[in-house]
Amino acid sequence: MSIFSKIKQTISLLKDVDLDALGKLSQKVDLPEVMTAVGELDDRQLKGLMKMLKSQGKKGQHKLPPIDGDFYDLSLKLTERQREIQLKVRHFMEKEIKPIANEYWNKAEFPFEIIPKMAELDICGIAYDGIGPDEQSFLMEGIIAMELARIDVSISTFFGVHSGLAMGSIYVCGSEEQKQEWLPKMQRMEKIGAFGLTEPDVGSAVAGGLGTTCKQGGDEWILNGQKKWIGNATFADVVVIWARDEDSGRAKGFLVRKGNPGFKAEKMENKMALRTVQNALITMKDCRVPESDRLQKCESFKDTAKVLKMTRAAVAWQAVGCARGAYESALKYTKKREQFGRPIASFQLIQNHLVEMVSNLTAMQTLCFRLSELQDEDLLTDEHASLAKVFCSMRTRDVVSRAREVMGGNGILLEHDVARFVADAEAIYSYEGTKEINSLIVGRAITGYSAFVS
Template sequence: MSLFGKVKNTINLLKSVDLNQLAKISETIDLPEAMDALGNLDERQLKGLMKMLKTKKKKGQHNLPPIDGDFYNLDLKLSPEQRELQLEVRNFMEDEVKPLVNDHWNRAKFPFEIIEKFKKLNIAGIPYEGYGCPNLPFLMEGVIAQEMARVDVSISTFFGVHSGLAMGSIYLCGSEEQKQEWLPQMQKLEKIGAFGLTEPNVGSGVSQGMETTCKFDGENWILNGQKKWIGNATFADVIIIWARDEDSNKVKGFILRKDNPGFVAEKMKDKMALRIVQNALITLTDCSIPESDRLQNANSFRDTAKVLKMTRAGVAWQAVGCARGAYESALKYSKKREQFGRPIASYQLIQNHLVEMLSNLTAMQTMVFRLSELQDQELLTDEHASLAKVYCSMRTRDVVSRAREVLGGNGILLEHDVARFVADAEAIYSYEGTKEINTLIVGRAITGYSAFVN
């Protein structure tokens, strides 16, 4: 975290607490270090700090509590090192990404300039061991997904596709040679990844109805078919493609390089959600891939499902981040927006909306924290991940809807951020398994009966 960031966080906390609470604060912030930092501010930083402190309160205004969506202080479950990384990502998203997102979201453009800055965070492949990856708990992968989605779900999705789905496919299903070739470069974001599973005619039923085919001709694998909704695919260096073997009818995975003949990625347009994400319609026409680029440990859809199970928890965390961003934006707005001579935050109906939002958010947060604990303990099951994805994506819809209502007419303007959260929540609701599919996964686990249509 930057020097000014440390001071700013400390001041924001100190302004809202009494002396009896300082002991609690000292558990998460090194107060002597932060206070010492005050003497090291440069002139620009000092002026900014003094401006913040000198802001005059309006007549009758009292000290208001800070805007913080972590009502149950779940961040205290993190170690000091984990908390530092969380705040580093938060500051990056606030300082480097937030000023760009509304403009790029509106124009459906990706801010490529942030990739170089992303590299400095060193967070790609968070839970993987070796290959330059941080090898941190899955909990931190979730926390980072939340912090990104709290500012922008599109950027969180870009990162989740690259670090989770693409890197994860190679990490779980690749040979050692493939891991050595790709993972170190992808960890440094020198190579960007994408993941091609969903197709134009097959989404939820892709495990049995995959239309993209592969056939070994004695030297290479020949792929034909289409993939749809493939994030990052318009500019990715490597795309993981899943295809059905014409001979064995088994699903296999392939590492497709962007310059491979027979591969075309066409940008999808006119989306109402995740507009920054560059989704593509991929067409494969007699696309030849050498055996050395076939994922050596991906021999059936069960192997594909391992990747999805690992990353589905991250999508639940994304939903939490989206909800938190909407809640905090609505709360901030309610304290500034005045009607009938008072901030709207002082009215009962607005407080009811805010508390309902916070209740949903807090329930979601406790669920995903426990979900990641199960994952770190190697106890995570498909139904665990599916239940979290179902619940969190549904509750996020409710939270963003209430945030939109708190903002009234301003809720449809990008400048207040809530409109973007409302739209992006719809994408979270559908990807990585719809509500219906994830519901049936949980239903099968608790009843012992499969309600899937064969």
């Protein structure tokens, strides 16, 4: 090899060397003299020099894989339009919600200023024919629930109550007049909805009889009773109230408007989870509702159950989002946190926790993806939805627990986000049907025997 060739090869190699470092080197040594010396090296010596320069040029540049909880690349199964919506929601949550999530969660207040911004996303009622945007599917409803919960489960719950439970009740059980009056405004988030089913003394047993009663008198109904844990109810424009008809014993639904006499919603305090959600204790005392505001297509609790089945899948997706947010936060932390001179992500026991987390998360995602496919194919059953709710809410608890564990003491600080996911996972575990009740629904389907106590 000629001296010219050796120098040319060395110059080519130096392109990979940090230019700032090269500039500083030129101030200390005579580079032309160095290049002349390089040209006098034999092949063995030159190879040694090149190896040394390569190792120096790449020092500290160990490339790490991206932080992404979609380990099986399920996003590749989405259409271009679906992926566009997913990323639009993700960007909104990263930009608008993440910077304020801990603050509002900590002070148990709701950021009302985000509602007009959320409305611009045009995602409310995305699964309802003729109501939502062009991309109508339950799969997208689930993906949206996941993306919202990935940053803040409280915001996901607010949205799920409004777009899922409240709008869903009107969509399934409302008359055409009621749909026309409420759904377009709710889709644009000009009017916000709430859903009142759970009561102070009746949670899982609502199918067996509601404590809240309704009685018809002429062209109006009189409602009496209480509802508890009703999200959005302190500020909602309309609250869907489910009550037992004193005459027939059947469940009926009502649209109770904001400011209706005899209706009182008190904010529930001292919660350890979903603190941003404004849950209310509702008291109705001779609350008069016109017949025109009774959900005209609700004749029994079976109609109420249709709404719950439709929205339970989204709650399973919400659990996926909570787990994904915790996993990604923990993974990011372990890459930056150093102990004994290196990132803790390089330790065997930490990697074991991370693998357990991503395994659970991947199983949850694939289960929910198939669940939503069944829903879009109109093949969803109660047991399908219940199995997803049981499995995902249980696995989420495990994921958030491990996320907190790999962070050590820092895991209980809000600033690292995981503490919020740990607390919020407990709410997901209980609402939309407890683990025990959903397990019995699945158990009845696979054995043929009902273990419910009647």
